[in-house]
Amino acid sequence: MKYYLAIDLGGTNVRVAVVSPQGDVVEEIKRPSRASEGPTIVLDNIIDMAQSLKLLSDCLAIGMGLPGPVDTKKGCITLSTNLNGFTGFPVAAYLKERLNLPVYMDNDANVAGLAEAVFGAGKGNDVVYYLTHSTGIGGALVVNGKVVSGRKGYAGEIGNIIIDRDRASYAHINNLKVGAVENEASGSAMVRKAKQELDDSIVSAGEIFKLAEEGNDKAQHLLDEMTLDMGMLLQAIAHVCDPDIFVMGGGVTKSKDKYWPQMIAHYSDLVHDDMRDTPFVQAELAEPGIIGAAALCMAMEKGN
Amino acid sequence: MKYYLAIDLGGTNVRVAVVSPQGDVVEEIKRPSRASEGPTIVLDNIIDMAQSLKLLSDCLAIGMGLPGPVDTKKGCITLSTNLNGFTGFPVAAYLKERLNLPVYMDNDANVAGLAEAVFGAGKGNDVVYYLTHSTGIGGALVVNGKVVSGRKGYAGEIGNIIIDRDRASYAHINNLKVGAVENEASGSAMVRKAKQELDDSIVSAGEIFKLAEEGNDKAQHLLDEMTLDMGMLLQAIAHVCDPDIFVMGGGVTKSKDKYWPQMIAHYSDLVHDDMRDTPFVQAELAEPGIIGAAALCMAMEKGN
Numbered sequence: 001m002k003y004y005l006a007i008d009l010g011g012t013n014v015r016v017a018v019v020s021p022q023g024d025v026v027e028e029i030k031r032p033s034r035a036s037e038g039p040t041i042v043l044d045n046i047i048d049m050a051q052s053l054k055l056l057s058d059c060l061a062i063g064m065g066l067p068g069p070v071d072t073k074k075g076c077i078t079l080s081t082n083l084n085g086f087t088g089f090p091v092a093a094y095l096k097e098r099l100n101l102p103v104y105m106d107n108d109a110n111v112a113g114l115a116e117a118v119f120g121a122g123k124g125n126d127v128v129y130y131l132t133h134s135t136g137i138g139g140a141l142v143v144n145g146k147v148v149s150g151r152k153g154y155a156g157e158i159g160n161i162i163i164d165r166d167r168a169s170y171a172h173i174n175n176l177k178v179g180a181v182e183n184e185a186s187g188s189a190m191v192r193k194a195k196q197e198l199d200d201s202i203v204s205a206g207e208i209f210k211l212a213e214e215g216n217d218k219a220q221h222l223l224d225e226m227t228l229d230m231g232m233l234l235q236a237i238a239h240v241c242d243p244d245i246f247v248m249g250g251g252v253t254k255s256k257d258k259y260w261p262q263m264i265a266h267y268s269d270l271v272h273d274d275m276r277d278t279p280f281v282q283a284e285l286a287e288p289g290i291i292g293a294a295a296l297c298m299a300m301e302k303g304n
Numbered sequence: 305m306k307y308y309l310a311i312d313l314g315g316t317n318v319r320v321a322v323v324s325p326q327g328d329v330v331e332e333i334k335r336p337s338r339a340s341e342g343p344t345i346v347l348d349n350i351i352d353m354a355q356s357l358k359l360l361s362d363c364l365a366i367g368m369g370l371p372g373p374v375d376t377k378k379g380c381i382t383l384s385t386n387l388n389g390f391t392g393f394p395v396a397a398y399l400k401e402r403l404n405l406p407v408y409m410d411n412d413a414n415v416a417g418l419a420e421a422v423f424g425a426g427k428g429n430d431v432v433y434y435l436t437h438s439t440g441i442g443g444a445l446v447v448n449g450k451v452v453s454g455r456k457g458y459a460g461e462i463g464n465i466i467i468d469r470d471r472a473s474y475a476h477i478n479n480l481k482v483g484a485v486e487n488e489a490s491g492s493a494m495v496r497k498a499k500q501e502l503d504d505s506i507v508s509a510g511e512i513f514k515l516a517e518e519g520n521d522k523a524q525h526l527l528d529e530m531t532l533d534m535g536m537l538l539q540a541i542a543h544v545c546d547p548d549i550f551v552m553g554g555g556v557t558k559s560k561d562k563y564w565p566q567m568i569a570h571y572s573d574l575v576h577d578d579m580r581d582t583p584f585v586q587a588e589l590a591e592p593g594i595i596g597a598a599a600l601c602m603a604m605e606k607g608n
Binding site for chain 1: 382431443447452453455456457458459460461462464466468469470479481536542543544545546547548573574575576578582
């Protein structure tokens with residue numbers, strides 16, 4: 001039996017697993033990622049985890065998901081914010097030398113999107129657009145089972161797409177552009193706006209959905225604005241790649257029933273008539289990071 | 305020797321050619337397309353042209369470019385405006401039955417983009433974004449030598465991307481949305497604005513570039529607005545697919561020296577720092593429609 005070694009490296013924890021070609025996790029270890037201790041400590045920890053797996057010798061390749069834009073050709077993180085010292089560090093080369101297997105890596109949103117496209121809610125579709133609507137907003141374009149990562153791994157950095165150039169600047173908070181959708185329609189943007197306009201004690205998007213449901217006009221106004229901003233984002237994406245399906249995950253989508261109908265109505269208003277019936281479905285995998293890391297290997301073995 | 309039969313069907317003329325795997329046109333015929341006479345007349349004319357080519361029997365497959373969004377799976381035009389009666393007509397099946405060869409078709413912008421990506425200015429790059437800046441604005445996403453057409457062929461219909469939702473409606477002119485970039489920054493949009501704001505006798509974008517160069521403030525203002533609108537479009541595209549290169553063609557790009565520097569400066573202002581050096585180059589092929597139609601066959605033979 002041939003397996004893949006899948007690594008899901010986050011800012012808090014790292015998981016290393018053996019995954020079958022069918023996408024089943026057959027062996028798995030989880031440890032703290034030790035993100036602040038620098039790349040050699042973090043990677044030696046991962047290598048130690050891998051070497052403790054019984055099926056390591058049956059693995060054909062290593063797939064890995066990491067936070068931040070990833071240069072998939074060079075095998076490094078282009079700009080690391082959650083993993084200390086990782087910007088430009090040759091992660092793929094380091095693992096390849098010590099574990100003697102080919103290494104394929106991409107950023108965590110792309111990896112999760114690939115998992116959903118190949119094994120999850122997008123299965124069976126040629127062009128899948130995966131979108132995370134969470135604290136931030138990210139995405140992944142998957143075409144025929146392969147992620148489109150782009151020149152320096154910035155494909156899918158859709159949180160920076162400008163949906164209205166006449167908004168306030170949040171340059172003091174992050175490096176996104178004025179009117180970038182993540183600063184206007186993400187979970188954290190909704191909470192920021194609700195604190196200002198509704199109640200300083202609000203800490204989650206869920207509270208805003210609840211207030212709107214109870215008839216609070218200001219909360220409803222926030223939802224109206226957010227769903228239109230999301231519609232603008234979705235229409236831009238759709239005119240670039242006309243996906244067979246949009247798969248959406250992330251914390252905010254737990255309240256999908258409370259905003260998707262309005263968001264999809266805005267999307268439909270803003271696209272060509274034939275595009276109105278593009279399906280929107282919720283992400284469905286419990287461990288997209290691990291499954292997707294394995295799917296990276298499978299995609300690369302298919303070649304171009 | 306193995307060849308491809310390439311068909312470039314436009315509203316005025318149709319060209320049918322035999323193309324080598326290296327992209328060389330070895331035999332070619334051109335005739336009026338008879339676009340108003342309905343699909344069977346138009347296609348029988350094409351079949352007659354094909355059968356008069358000496359090398360037809362050496363052709364492995366048929367590639368075809370047509371105007372309008374194309375459903376590449378069904379092999380038909382989704383919405384035909386230039387070819388009478390073609391909406392939904394089974395073009396691929398019709399040609400396949402009579403010429404007994406597999407048929408691959410896509411819309412003309414996608415086909416031209418593929419040609420530039422494989423044989424032209426984008427050659428050697430994994431992810432190429434091709435954009436036509438002309439009377440209208442269209443595009444094509446080419447990944448590893450294959451066009452991403454999408455669910456119903458609307459990938460690349462970027463003229464409908466909204467770059468500013470606070471613009472005037474042109475619902476009486478076309479079916480694009482309010483603030484769609486084609487209604488704000490295309491050659492025809494520039495002329496429309498110049499007629500209103502400058503001089504009713506203006507008929508081409510070239511005149512506006514000339515007036516701006518001569519120091520006309522209103523003409524310069526139009527260019528400032530157009531280049532920012534184009535920058536907004538380019539930033540949306542780049543955050544979706546992070547192309548290795550933007551290839552731009554179309555009539556307006558004949559004046560590239562007069563607006564690209566400003567357009568690229570706006571693009572650079574609106575993207576993540578690492579994306580600022582994305583290269584922009586001009587399209588270079590004389591016959592992208594024919595070469596691209598052949599390239600469709602080559603792409604499909606590579607499989608998924």
